[in-house]
Amino acid sequence: MEEEVIDQNSDIAMEDADRLIEETLEKYERYVNPGFTRFMRLLGTTLEVKTEGTYMYDVYGKKYLDFLGGHGVYNLGYAHPKVVQVVKDQLDKIPQTSSRLMLNKPMADLCERLARITPGDLTYSFICNSGTEAVEGALKLARAATGKSRIISTINGFHGKSMGSLSISGRDVYKKPFEPLVPDIHHVPYGDIGALKASVTNDTAAVIIEPIQGEGGVICPPAGYLKDVRQICDEKGALLVLDEVQTGLGRTGKMFACEHEDVVPDIMSLAKALGGGVMPIGAFIATPKAFAPFEEDILLHTSTFGGNPLACVAASATIDAILEENLVDQAAEKGTYLLSRLKELKDAYPNLVTDVRGKGLLIGIEFADEGMVGNVIYELEQNEVMVLHMLNNQRVVRLEPPLVIDYGQIDFMLSVLKEALEINNY
Numbered sequence: 001m002e003e004e005v006i007d008q009n010s011d012i013a014m015e016d017a018d019r020l021i022e023e024t025l026e027k028y029e030r031y032v033n034p035g036f037t038r039f040m041r042l043l044g045t046t047l048e049v050k051t052e053g054t055y056m057y058d059v060y061g062k063k064y065l066d067f068l069g070g071h072g073v074y075n076l077g078y079a080h081p082k083v084v085q086v087v088k089d090q091l092d093k094i095p096q097t098s099s100r101l102m103l104n105k106p107m108a109d110l111c112e113r114l115a116r117i118t119p120g121d122l123t124y125s126f127i128c129n130s131g132t133e134a135v136e137g138a139l140k141l142a143r144a145a146t147g148k149s150r151i152i153s154t155i156n157g158f159h160g161k162s163m164g165s166l167s168i169s170g171r172d173v174y175k176k177p178f179e180p181l182v183p184d185i186h187h188v189p190y191g192d193i194g195a196l197k198a199s200v201t202n203d204t205a206a207v208i209i210e211p212i213q214g215e216g217g218v219i220c221p222p223a224g225y226l227k228d229v230r231q232i233c234d235e236k237g238a239l240l241v242l243d244e245v246q247t248g249l250g251r252t253g254k255m256f257a258c259e260h261e262d263v264v265p266d267i268m269s270l271a272k273a274l275g276g277g278v279m280p281i282g283a284f285i286a287t288p289k290a291f292a293p294f295e296e297d298i299l300l301h302t303s304t305f306g307g308n309p310l311a312c313v314a315a316s317a318t319i320d321a322i323l324e325e326n327l328v329d330q331a332a333e334k335g336t337y338l339l340s341r342l343k344e345l346k347d348a349y350p351n352l353v354t355d356v357r358g359k360g361l362l363i364g365i366e367f368a369d370e371g372m373v374g375n376v377i378y379e380l381e382q383n384e385v386m387v388l389h390m391l392n393n394q395r396v397v398r399l400e401p402p403l404v405i406d407y408g409q410i411d412f413m414l415s416v417l418k419e420a421l422e423i424n425n426y
């Protein structure tokens with residue numbers, strides 16, 4: 001007799017799927033993290049096995065429409081064929097650099113592209129492996145370039161969890177156990193230009209902010225804020241570092257979110273979508289003036305794996321795909337549509353939804369309470385749509401789908417969301 005197969009998208013029998021999940025949970029429990037395992041068991045979690053386009057498939061063959069986008073990684077959707085192909089080709093040639101004694105063409109090609117697509121005179125790139133590394137490097141460069149130590153960042157900002165990035169991030173719960181953190185870092189409320197002005201002194205090395213706070217709850221600053229921040233930095237001789245790890249590469253309907261206000265930073269950090277969802281990679285890009293310390297001492301900042309050819313070819317192909325497929329404009333248009341439809345839902349359920357906001361396809365839905373967020377995430381998951389809340393604001397559900405999502409899929413998510421709101425409207 002044939003074994004029961006739960007879904008046509010999976011060739012794994014139901015009992016095998018159950019066993020695979022249990023085996024994986026046991027390994028998590030023994031070798032990864034027992035606390036995390038307890039949490040996953042509570043969630044009634046499943047096992048991801050396949051991705052395609054804008055869909056994630058679990059071990060039962062259940063197909064999830066991805067409105068989470070790997071927290072900003074999957075701008076191109078999953079496994080974009082061109083990105084996958086260049087990585088496969090590179091794998092057969094030279095996957096990692098042999099040493100730093102010879103030239104690495106994939107890295108040079110990527111740095112050229114980054115200089116072309118970033119605004120103003122952002123020119124030199126340092127390639128690393130993640131968002132937090134990109135921010136760490138930017139922080140170090142800002143101090144070295146100015147010879148000053150004071151750094152201003154914002155409350156509720158998120159920049160990563162290594163020591164420097166954590167120190168500038170703005171949520172205490174992640175910071176307290178690791179104190180003392182990096183000194184001379186000062187936080188001001190995001191979007192409050194008066195507070196920022198009061199805090200930036202002549203001794204300030206840099207102001208480091210996100211152009212839109214992502215994990216803070218998709219907080220868009222008031223119009224003109226970034227321009228004013230730029231001006232204050234110029235007046236005080238401080239560098240402006242913009243963390244575009246989440247907002248960069250088309251996500252907000254511009255190639256970089258700072259372009260909504262025509263502001264050019266001295267240093268920009270990138271990661272997440274840069275590897276096309278295929279390879280991990282980060283980068284920080286600086287103006288020649290800001291980059292000077294790394295030019296003078298070429299060993300001041302280094303990374304063994306940073307700039308590896310596999311990640312670099314993936315990033316170059318990602319940039320090419322974003323340009324060729326016009327994903328920046330697509331994000332702007334689809335985002336405008338999605339936001340307007342969400343505003344209708346907000347008006348229809350004012351006691352549940354307190355705000356909808358965002359730019360392009362970085363959108364947050366703010367709920368009246370955190371419990372409601374859990375219910376809505378659960379209902380969407382039951383209807384095969386993946387969403388999640390923000391790390392620093394658990395009342396906000398993020399909608400951050402691949403930029404290649406289509407209007408039919410957007411409408412499907414909206415109908416499922418409407419049902420979820422209706423169920424919770426008592």
Ligand code: PLP
Nearest residue numbers: 130131132158159160243245246
């Ligand atoms: N900066 C921003 C704005 C982010 O959103 C994140 C991650 O969410 C990071 C930095 C850290 O990136 P990573 O998790 O790759 O270290």
